[in-house]
Amino acid sequence: MQTNIDDALQRLATGTPHRGLAGLEDRVLNAIAQQPVGGFGAGTTLGAMGLALALGVFSNVVPSTDAQAAPVLSPLGASSPLAPSTLLGATR
8 A cells, every 4th residue: 555645745734623633732832831830949059050060160179080091992003902913912
C-alpha cells in the first residue's frame, strides 16, 4: 500500500478538524494560566549564587595538586608507548 504524501497532506489541509479539537488550545492555555507560579525566593536565589561564587573562587585559589600533562598516545610518535616497534618488541 503506497500513499502519496502530497495527496495525504492536501486532504488534511482541506478537511474539517475533529470536534474534540475545537477550543483545545484555549483550554490548555487556561489550564496553564491557572497553575500557581512556584519558585525560590530572592534570598534563596542570592544565597545559592553566593555559594556557587565562593566555591568557584575557592577552587581556583586553592588548587589541590599541580597539573600534570598526560603522555601522548599517538601510535605514530617516536616515544609513544603505542608505537608499533614498542608493541612488537614488548615481552609478555
